[in-house]
Amino acid sequence: MSTPGAHHADGGGVDDAVRALLLLMPRMVGRAKKIPVPEALQAFSLAPRHLSLLAYLLFDGPMTVNELAARLQVAPTTVSLLVGDLSRQGILERRADEADRRRRIIGIAAAHQPAITSWLAPGAAAWRKALAPLTPEQRQVFVDTLLAYEAAVADEV
Secondary structure (H helix, E strand, C coil): CCCCCCCCCCCCCHHHHHHHHHHHHHHHHHHHHCCCCCHHHCCCCCCHHHHHHHHHHHHHCCECHHHHHHHHCCCHHHHHHHHHHHHHCCCEEEEECCCCCCCEEEEECCCCHHHHHHHHHHHHHHHHHHHCCCCHHHHHHHHHHHHHHHHHHHHHC
């Protein structure tokens, strides 16, 4: 194992990767925080938990609460609360499923679609550009690594 501060000439050591990420992560977070909320959405109290939900609806289209819950890895009751909040504000719309009138399909309200698209689409485009050159296996390693980092950070707090 390498000692802190040790330098590897090949640049491939874990410590070198950690150094690179210690510089990169704050820049990435800083850039993400600088993405302005569109004027049309500034009056709403949108929190990070709303962004993932809106992103899934934007990129995957309307879906049920249970489908959203599965994607967001949270309980359907949590999604129901978020959807209720965003529906009351007019950001989301609920409509009956044509195949099963008891089910509700959740979608972004047409009036807010352009603002949400202009806000969230550039980030998705940047991820596509960064991930496209990788093989499916490399993409999975990248995602798994970020998930492992998130879990390790959560263990530390």
